[in-house]
Amino acid sequence: MDRDLISSLPDSVLCWILSFLPTTEAVATSILSARWKILWTGVTSLHFEDSERLFNEPYKESKNDERFVKFVNKVLLLNNVQSLGKFYLCWSRDYDAFYINTWIATAIARNVRILDIIAESDTVELPNSIFTCKTLEFLQLSGDLLIKSPRFVCLPRLVTFNLIRVDDRSHESIGQILSGCAVLEFMYIEQIVILAGPQNLQRMAIKISSPTLKTLRLDFYADCCLDEDWFRKLEINAPALEYLYLKDRTTESFSIEGLKALCEAEIDVYMCDPPESDYCNSVVKLFLALQHVKLLTLSRDTMRVNYGISQNIFLGRATAHFSSKFDRLTTLVVEAHWCKRSCLPALLESSVNLEVLEVLTAGWRNPDRVPRCLLTSLKEIAVQGLEGGKGELAMISYFLKHGRVLEVVDLYSKVDLDIEKKFQLLQKISVFPRKSDTCEVEFH
């Protein structure tokens, strides 16, 4: 006869197992047998999601909403754990904000470490007690939430702070919240900026200032075209930052300083109709802030920016600003927009220690003088999306001709390029003169 082994595990272990289940399932174990009746009250992880039961139900009035409220209330009353590990709450119907606030406040009173809240209904303002929670290590807020931080913020253990599509009035509070974080390392903000018409003229500044922040990911995109008067500013001051991911279509002005520890950056910025050359200047300033980076990835649109309305002025400035500025850069990945006046040559000139270059398509003009990296450090080049265009060939020919220490050039044609064209490309490139004897050209 098979024995019931599981029930002989100690209480603490069974509670730990139940902590990995959504709370509804943990509670359901209460009827397995008398042994299991109250085990669930010791789970350290609470996971409430009203769509578990309401997903397919058409919206009725209070009847269904009450069941979820009753359940959460009951669980919170009966759960006797003093130190909650994780509290996850996701709701999609309109509950009285009083309940939402009480539930969150309860989690905080139980010394929660991980708080993950997703609101998919009417905007709810969060309780202030979140901002003075001494045990909180991970805070993730998503959806229709309004965050208004109180003047006094104290989050001594907070390491990760994520804001995902929250009410954009919350951004005013970011600076204040960060000032109360002594050990913050990871931050992620995702935001859709929605314009509600001329009456919504906002001059918003997002200020991110943290002496401990190591990883910052920002994802800002506009839901519709921006109004002329709309102005948005991004300020970053993070001397310990090692990794920056910035995707942005809405910021007009960048003010970024002190990124001395930066190792890796991925930049994708663009504005479709920016006001004159101010935007280009701002992007140049952004580049200046990245000068210590070792690995830099620039999107296609970012490369397009550099050719805004005042091309010549920008180009003049670009070369001056870029000279010898990226001396720690060893790997550069660019999606270069095909355009005669690509800034890729300027970038190469200033990346004097570049070792690896990856280019997706190419805009090319021969630089005024051979970039130093080609002569001394550039060992690997990869070119993606080849079609056989003049610019591409000019660029590859230039690299091969001047790359003194080149070891390998990997060429990837565009996926749908037919065999004939590929072959022609191969033939043409194989006969380009090569400066480096050890250079291998590989077609993929």
Add this chain to the structure above:
Amino acid sequence: MIVLNSSDGATFEVEESVAVQSQTIKHMIEDNCADTSIPLPNVNGVTLARVLEYIKKHAEAKDDEEGLKSFDAEFVKVDQASLFEIILAANYLDIKGLLDLTCQTVADQIKDLTVEEVRAIFNIMNDFTPEEEAKLRNDHAWAFE
């Protein structure tokens, strides 16, 4: 090197740097209780061998995320009785990663099943009267829909 003695007299040698993944062993070493060998009366030889397999792998392949993931997935493919033995050992030896892995495995076995199905898998005998069970189902109606 640290010497570990299982409940049934088997002896195992393991590097101290690896053994301290167990907080229990770590504290014993710190408290100088580990002169000759460490007795582990709560863990039998077979289970201790498996636990050591886990901590050795996790010590040597620390940075290989992919590799560890597939190792862990294979590691828990054992029968129920063995899995519970490992859970008890991980609990006694206080090895967080192993305890999380094994408990998550059991939780995954419970997840999405009905109460009757869970009882069947683990041979749990229902000792409630029908009335008691009905009352419990009613008390937490949301959990039983």
